[in-house]
Amino acid sequence: MILNIVKYPEPVLSQPGEPITEFNAELKKLAADMFETTYANQGIGLAAPQVGISKRMTVIDLSMGKNPKDKLVLINPEVIEHEGRLYEEEGCLSFPEIKEKVVRAAKVKIRAQDLDGKWFEMEGDQLLARCFQHEIDHLDGTLFIFRMSGLKRDLVLRRIRKLQREGKW
Ligand SMILES: [Zn+2]
8 A cells, every 4th residue: 555655844754753562464564555655656765754653664675676685674773883974965755856965874784673573783885874874864753954054954945935835845
């Protein structure tokens, strides 16, 4: 089922998500729906708050549905190590059409639970590292506009307000 993605400034996007404690069929269904929703929107990652669910879960698939091995479900994830810095363009499904450069660690190691509640660690660099950080930020209620310089953020917010006035946001 394709879920509705909420856009900024929906309050759920700015709230820290609740930790997940029950690893049941309902959670598996939510993960499957989140993948379907990500693909339907040509995304590479989606966090539960973006579909209005304030919980600590995100799905990532850099292959956009082409390679089943690339499908990642991260539950209660956290970054445990990071190194380097990269300044690259980033987008977000809750900010359609907005793309801006954001500083992120170049390489990170994360720790997360899978759909059965089993903890695992994983390393990522380049785009995967960026995606881990962007999605985990969502679970803390931190949006990528708050990783931009104040000047850039003001320009983006001004653009959003203009789109809102025109009924296009
Ligand atoms: Zn996002």
